[in-house]
Amino acid sequence: MKIFDGHTDIPADIADKRSRGEEAVIRRYHWDKLQQGGVIAANFALWLEPGKAGPEDLQQALGHVNNEVSQAALDVMMVKCSVDFCLAEQKQKLALVMGMEGLSAIGNDIDWMSRLYEVGVRCASLTWNEENQLATGVEGTPQRGLTDRGKQVVRFMEAKGMLVDVSHLNETSFWDLMKVTHKPVMASHSNAWALCRHPRNLKDDQIKAIGEGGGVIGVNAWPDFLHEKHPSLNHYIDQIDYLVELVGIQQVALGFDFCDFLPPDPGKDPADALETCGLENVSAAGAVLQQLKKRGYQTRDIEKIAYENFVRLYEKVLEG
Template identity: 45%
Template sequence: MTFIFDAHADIWSDVVVRRSRGEREVFRNRHLEKFKKGGVSGGIFVMWIDPPFDQNPKQRLAEIIKAAQAELEEASGLLHLVRSASDFDAAAALGKMPVVWGVEGLSGIGSDLGGLEALYDLGIRHMSLTWNEANPLATGVKQAPDRGLTALGFEAVRQIEALGILLDVSHLNEKSFWEVMSATSKPLIASHSNARALCDAARNLTDEQIRAIASTGGIIGINSYRDFIDLDPAKQTIERFVDHIDYIVSLVGVQHVGLGYDFCDYIEENLIQGSMLDASRSTAPDTLGLETAEKASEVLKHLRERGYKESDIENIAGANFVRLLKDRLEE
């Protein structure tokens, strides 16, 4: 079976909510079966400050870390935390799922860049500077277009790269994006963003941004969230999702494309009305044919129908992201 690596899963957000209600072994009980049915064999599991906890992000980050650590211990027979390049092979040898621990937005460290090394020491190997918010480091897509990286943000980019953490530019506004590009010397990813040429959403990437990421040796993970696939609800389908793969492959090559599904079925169960998240989400049905992780492997069928070679499908499905992570983690 082709190895599918999902470069963006909000699993820890679900874990912290459910564990706060008294649930345990959340991944095993709530996600494992979906992953198995969809053929998802690894991924980047991110911590994200869920509204309304964005008013005290430091406290919320600590809560999510505690929940994630407990969950990793309970799921030690299923999940293998990736800290170094060799952990991918170790996970395979043990029959476990390789999980890269990520942070979606660094509001939780505030202005304390010492938090970057502390997060690294915990095992975090992926970071984005911001979610949709403006924070002491950078500016998200929902904020002022004339605000980009701060001086502290430029230093954060330098430290993140020096630590050997993979930097993610999804959610940055355009000014922040280009300032990251000016400051970076390592491959970047946009873990869950699509082509703006096919869907004119602020969270999607222009052709120039796509080419810039590819020029670093980076990868774009295609996002299954409906409003980033097409603005017309009638076109929010798996076929249109694959159109985004086709488009970016034609623009920069298959080696720069992966999957960053961003499945939201379990997030929307826990939505808090009136939050920033709520305002950014449509009320339309989920993307037809890609509603949950159970459908992840359906994308591979569509790629075969469109004439992709098996080697290219393997690269898109997961090999591209795994290769890049191994390269960054062994430096």
């Protein structure tokens, strides 16, 4: 069965390795795991460290990613319009949707949004966890929301046909954004706060607002967002169950957020790091579908969660 991963940080790995002279990063480090996991489409989100990376760093990182995609043309196809999903599947290529995880690096230059669109970016979140010139992430001032510049960016994205990602926004920014949007949004890699009270997870009213607007929530496998002590595949399925009950099958998808290939956080003791048992990296993605079947989900509903819901969402948004 086909899987669409709503969030992967592979672009950060590509940019890092290619900056040190390596090539064929997808093929050498990621391809086998993606194949084993059944992933045929993914949001490739480029993350650059807020406060340190600026426009020049962004330009360089995008260059590395685009060079990688060009050299991997036999295996990968960048999605720029909704029909590309079908074309990629027909050609047995990975459908890669280029995205941005936070826009701090563009600084105050909103014209950068046009450049991002031109190089193939089709989804973006305004922030990572920080507060920036556009909006406020979960680690920012709770009362601070979208700025006027942030609202301009949201309007630009909707007009061009770029999908807005609300993952990482604080609650004030989330609700500010929902007042501005006229198209469905996604939470590419977020879970339900009711099951795991982490600030990165969404409250029920936020989940309902996304669902009622025709948006999609991609369930996150990051251990801290699943359980504070013993995160597991079962907790991941619990999140899917909860979201389906709250907003319906059509609004729930997979947004794994696997980071096993990235360097560990230097500020965190490796001994304290949690791991999601049974869902350690993308090669295990198929286990989610097996567990959904065991929980009683019908094949058609599993197909929607695994792949179709994200594709349908892009069909609504991409054409501008």
